[in-house]
Structure formats: structure tokens, C-alpha cells
Amino acid sequence: MRLRALLDTDALGLRLLGGEDELDRSVRGVMTTDLRDPSRYLAGGELVLTGLAWRRDANDSEPFVRLLVQAGVAALAAGEAELGDVPDDLVLACARHRLPLFAVHESVAFATITEHVVRQVSGERAGDLAAVVDRHRRMMTSGPAGGGPDVVLDLLGTDLDLRAWVLSPTGRLIAGPKVAGPSLEPETCAKLAAEHLAAARTGRRGPHRVLVGGARYSLFPIRSSGRSPQAARDVRETVLSDWLLAVEADAGDWPEERLDLLQGVTQLIAVERDRRDAARTVRRRLAQEVLELVQTGAAPAEIAARLRVAAPVLLPGLGTAPHWQVVVARVEWEGEQVEGGPVAQSLLEEVLVDPEATGPEPSDRIAVAHAGDEAIALVPLPAVSSEHDGPETGLLADALLQAVREPLSAGLNDDGRLTLGVSAAVHSAEGLRGALEEARHARRVAAARPGRVCAAGHQELASHVLLLPFVPDDVRRAFTARLLDPLKDYDRRHRAELIPTLEAFLDCDGSWTRCATRLHLHVNTLRYRVGRIEQLTGRDLSRLEDKLDFFLALRMS
Numbered sequence: 001m002r003l004r005a006l007l008d009t010d011a012l013g014l015r016l017l018g019g020e021d022e023l024d025r026s027v028r029g030v031m032t033t034d035l036r037d038p039s040r041y042l043a044g045g046e047l048v049l050t051g052l053a054w055r056r057d058a059n060d061s062e063p064f065v066r067l068l069v070q071a072g073v074a075a076l077a078a079g080e081a082e083l084g085d086v087p088d089d090l091v092l093a094c095a096r097h098r099l100p101l102f103a104v105h106e107s108v109a110f111a112t113i114t115e116h117v118v119r120q121v122s123g124e125r126a127g128d129l130a131a132v133v134d135r136h137r138r139m140m141t142s143g144p145a146g147g148g149p150d151v152v153l154d155l156l157g158t159d160l161d162l163r164a165w166v167l168s169p170t171g172r173l174i175a176g177p178k179v180a181g182p183s184l185e186p187e188t189c190a191k192l193a194a195e196h197l198a199a200a201r202t203g204r205r206g207p208h209r210v211l212v213g214g215a216r217y218s219l220f221p222i223r224s225s226g227r228s229p230q231a232a233r234d235v236r237e238t239v240l241s242d243w244l245l246a247v248e249a250d251a252g253d254w255p256e257e258r259l260d261l262l263q264g265v266t267q268l269i270a271v272e273r274d275r276r277d278a279a280r281t282v283r284r285r286l287a288q289e290v291l292e293l294v295q296t297g298a299a300p301a302e303i304a305a306r307l308r309v310a311a312p313v314l315l316p317g318l319g320t321a322p323h324w325q326v327v328v329a330r331v332e333w334e335g336e337q338v339e340g341g342p343v344a345q346s347l348l349e350e351v352l353v354d355p356e357a358t359g360p361e362p363s364d365r366i367a368v369a370h371a372g373d374e375a376i377a378l379v380p381l382p383a384v385s386s387e388h389d390g391p392e393t394g395l396l397a398d399a400l401l402q403a404v405r406e407p408l409s410a411g412l413n414d415d416g417r418l419t420l421g422v423s424a425a426v427h428s429a430e431g432l433r434g435a436l437e438e439a440r441h442a443r444r445v446a447a448a449r450p451g452r453v454c455a456a457g458h459q460e461l462a463s464h465v466l467l468l469p470f471v472p473d474d475v476r477r478a479f480t481a482r483l484l485d486p487l488k489d490y491d492r493r494h495r496a497e498l499i500p501t502l503e504a505f506l507d508c509d510g511s512w513t514r515c516a517t518r519l520h521l522h523v524n525t526l527r528y529r530v531g532r533i534e535q536l537t538g539r540d541l542s543r544l545e546d547k548l549d550f551f552l553a554l555r556m557s
Helices: 003-007 058-071 088-096 110-121 129-141 149-160 186-201 256-279 281-295 300-314 341-351 397-402 405-412 429-447 463-470 473-494 498-507 512-519 523-537 544-556
Strands: 014-018 029-032 046-050 075-079 101-104 164-167 173-175 208-212 215-222 243-247 323-333 367-371 374-381 416-422 453-457
Touching: 003 014, 014 088, 029 110, 029 256, 046 110, 058 088, 088 101, 110 256, 149 164, 149 173, 149 256, 164 186, 186 208, 186 215, 186 243, 186 405, 215 256, 243 256, 256 281, 281 300, 281 367, 281 374, 281 429, 300 374, 300 429, 323 341, 323 429, 341 367, 341 374, 341 416, 374 429, 397 405, 397 416, 397 453, 405 416, 405 453, 416 429, 429 453, 473 498, 473 523, 473 544, 498 512, 498 523, 498 544, 512 523
Parallel strands: 029 046, 046 075, 075 101, 416 453
Antiparallel strands: 014 101, 164 173, 164 243, 208 215, 215 243, 323 374, 323 416, 367 374
């Protein structure tokens, strides 16, 4: 459609303030923004709608308009509801850059203009796509009764015969059609998320077309419209937090009208994403307040009082004093400096979601703060009876990353790492400071391990496990070679199984009977093998020091 056509529609309430000679420009989309720099979300040809919340004084208009012109937008429409008349400095800036400027009457909602533009630019479509877009808009803006993204995906299925799902960057299924057949398997979700993250790291624009499990999918990124005005240009700052829309179809031969429609759907779903992110604000603030008290050495009574305030928000309806667990995560990138704290915060919120939780928002019991490049989660656990309370209570490090390792490794590519540490559960405010330090130590142990995605829990902080990762590689190799290489060489030449015998002997705490039973050997045969081990290495397995050296060598090998 042309800009001139917008003025011919009285219901839009548009008044031209400048750019009369440019009204034959084509409009290919619409975007609503109050960011001071929205250029990264613009593809060119958009009608930009703004409420002017970005404008603090007259000096802000010139750089804002310059950015829009550089992005190739078709025109700017400014709402009069916030400031009354459109400021003269904005009118002059648009005139200097030959950018058409409209005023939007305060009685006209931006949604009305958006609906009209989307309907007009999606001319040829399968079925009545104007009705589809209108129903999508109404469903997404009608609050809880509208059903959220699930209803939008149902409409795609019923009106366009497209099966689609909304996935998190870790492959968690956020929303899917309820009336269009079975849902995606978790393995498929993880593979789709991995394909999406890998493609996003290349910088290619979506949709990304992939083949998974014999089916063809097109992946559309869902980018939050609520990012800060200082949103970074580096894809690594958002790649691990953006949702995606997976459509079971090959978009390679789609007409532009259908592609535009799907892009509009991602924008509608982004509204729901922003709404969920806004709901996390209170939990994040509570976590930040508790974290600051813990780190500054506040009195346990003060921390406990803050936890009593947090408990109803984090554990709605339980009515019991929870136990608490601390999880620390860090996302690090090689090369150029990329702020890791917000990335780790968003990612940790996602990783901590229980995939079996029910309800509209399963992360409503997760509070994550960030300090520098470190994200810190305060996870409440329902109080459990004493017979179920023990070292395995709460979150386990390996279990947290088991299902998300594949997609996150793809997103981290060859230049990023995620390391995560988990504390034991504590029962009171007095234990939180120790839990925080414990989680940080566990994360350092994870960071010393190879791999892009690593985690460690409090169970792994035994002295030998804590110290081994920090032994230099050359020292490790020399130590293990000196003790174990003679045994390995002997095993290769004689098939004597001295190494398995040594491992079993140490696991049985030096008990001849138990070790012989485990290996299905006569005790005399076992004594012969142990004697051969001592002869080849010059060690005495009756001495504690030599047993410990062999134990460490086997752990490091």
C-alpha cells in the first residue's frame, strides 16, 4: 500500500504534518516502539508508530529521526495522547530528513492502525488472512481469557492449515496448537532449538529452514520488543534468550504476503513474551534485595524478614516455610567483551523451569538476580518431611543441563561457555551466605572442566574433586604417567587386567575378600596381581599414602 492511502481512511485519525511530496512511498509493515534506537528491529519500509516516550527534550528528536531514515522506514506516526501536539523539534527533524510525519489523534489506538496496515499489505493470501490477523490481534489483546499464544497457533492451523509451536531457546515447549494433532516430542523440540540457535549465530535472517526427524520446518525468531534503548548490536547478547516459532512447512516457496503474515504473528507472540518478562520483575527485584543483604553480611534476622516477604510471591498457596537453594551461572564469550550478566540471568530463569510444572507460567517460583557477569538464583523448595530430607534434596546440577545441553551448545558455538554451580538446600537465612559461596565454588569446578556447557553440584565439593580440576595439565600427565603407564604397558603385553584390579581393590577399601568376590577371583590370584602392581610401580598398597596416590591418578587419567 501507499502512504497516501492512509490519509484516505478517516477511521485511522491520521493528520499529515510534513512530507507531502513523499506520499507515494510503499508501506511494507508496521512497528510500534518507544525505544530511543529501534533500528535493529527495522527491515525497511515500515510505518513506525510511537507514543514519544523516548523523547526527554528537544535534542532527542534529531538522532531518533536520523536512525529511522538510515533504517529505510517509510514514515513516522506520532501519538498525541502523551504530549498533546507533536513537538515542533520532531516536525523540523522529519522535514530535514524528508521523512513523512503523521500525527495520530489521541482517540485512535495504535492497534487499529497496525491492524489496518497488516490487512492491506497482505493482499494475496490463502483464505481470508485479514480475518486471521484480526482474530489474532483480538485474542492476544483480550487478556487471560484470550488464551495466549496457544489460541494464535490454533488459528494458524484452522485458517491456514499450518501446525506451529513456540519454543524457548533451550527447546522447552511454551505453546502449541490444541486442535491440530499431537504435540512435538521433547527430542524434536531440542533439535529445532539447536538448529535455530546455530543459524542465528551465523547472522542469517529468519526464517531458517531445517529438516528434523524427516519433517521440514521453518523457524522464525521471536524477538522481544521490550529491550532497553541501549540494546546491543551483538547477536550473542540475545541469542540465548529469544523464543522461536517453529512451523511445520517449508517457507522457501511462500509468497511475500504469507511470510509477512507469519512475521506479524511473531510480533503478536512477542507481546505475550514481554508480558511474561514484566511479571518476572518483582521476583528479580526480590532476589536482588536478598542477594545484596547476603553479600553485605546483613544480620540473619534481616535476611529472614526479607524472605518472609518473598515467600508468598515465590511459593503462592503453599503456606509453609520453604528450604532455599542457590544456583550460580555464568555465560562467558571469547574475544570481544559481551555483557554476560543479563544473558545468564535470562538463561538461568529458563534452565530452572520444571518441564513437568503445570499452570500458565511454570517459572513463577524462580527469582534470579545478576551481579556483574554472574547470575544468581534463589530457588525456594517446599518444606519436606525429615525422612525425605537429605543430601539429594532439591535441584541436581547434572539434571538441570541434561535436556538443554544440545541446543545451548549450538547457541554458544565455538566462542561461548555456560558454567553452573548448585548449592545444597539450606533451611534458614543463616545458611544462605554459605550456600552462595558453595554454589560459586561448584561453578568454578564446572569451569575447570572441558566442554561448552558444564555444571557441578555441592556433592562434588569433596577435597579431591575440588582440587583436581585446578592441577595444571602437565603436572597431571606426569603424575598419572609415572604411576599408571607401567601397569598399562604390562596389561597390553600380558592382558593381566592390573588397572581394573587396582580400581576394584581401592573401591573395596583394600578388603581382599570383597575385592576377590567382586572380580570373581581366588584370593591368592588377587594377591599375585596386587604384588605385581607394587613391583612395577615401587609402591606399597598397604600404605595409606600410596593408596591415595593411586586413587588420584585413576581419577585424573
